[in-house]
Amino acid sequence: MPIRNIAVGRPEEATRPDALKAAFAEFISTLIFVFAGEGSGMAFNKLTGNGASTPAGLVAASLAHAFALFVAVSVGANISGGHVNPAVTFGAFVGGNITLLRGILYWIAQLLGSTAACLLLKFSTSGMTTSAFALSSGVTVWNAFVFEIVMTFGLVYTVYATAIDPKRGNLGTIAPIAIGFIVGANILAGGAFDGASMNPAVSFGPALVSWTWANHWVYWAGPLIGGGLAGLVYEFFFITHTHDQLPSTDY
Secondary structure, eight states, X not given: OGGGGOOOOOGGGGGSHHHHHHHHHHHHHHHHHHHHHHHHHHHHHHHXXXXXXXXXXXXXXXXXXXXXXXXXXXXXXXTTOOOOSHHHHXXXXXXXXXXXXXXXXXXXXXXXXXXXXXXXXXXXXXXXXXXXXXXXXXXXXXXXXXXXXXXXXXXXXXXIIIIIOTTOGGGGGGHHHHHHHHHHHHXXXXXXXXXOOOOHHHHHHHHHHHTXXXXXXXXXXXXXXXXXXXXXXXXXXXXXXXXXXXXXXXX
């Protein structure tokens, strides 16, 4: 059972050089991701004079987030695992793949990275608003809650299949692009409804800098539940119970 592998960790773990390096890598990766993702939305607002969202804007946001996450995961993978997301860290924790103390260290780094990115954006754009995630007209908090659970489940399941599973083999080399693709696809699916966060850190930075907290809990509860479920499902059904790789075929 995955629950048996959950560990708190030792207090000294939080001050070990490798843990601090990993946390710093998470800070930088999250800063890179949020700066590009949030920045693309601010650029769209500038180009359209804060006009209404359009299909082209949604596609642009999807591509910006997919590309930026691909890079952010890639540059952090060999140091911290390239989580770049508290929901991914939580999913790894419930599956017994990271200790609670290291996970908290990652969370702090991710939230600081997102906040730093938004502060840099606000300064470099001469005070433009870092727009917090919000629900579209006609979308209830429960609609958004389910959206965030399902989208984040897909994201963290992808992380497990391509990056965490010990039997991933050569599939690990495409993990960053697969993770970027699922985020981009989910933004196309959910962006018009609730912004498609899937990442509490991505929601936290803009909300803090703009001091906009309406329905903010949805962007924490949904991703954490979805990420936790994905970690439990993958660990229980596909890792703790041995599964065989498909035979390779030469063409």
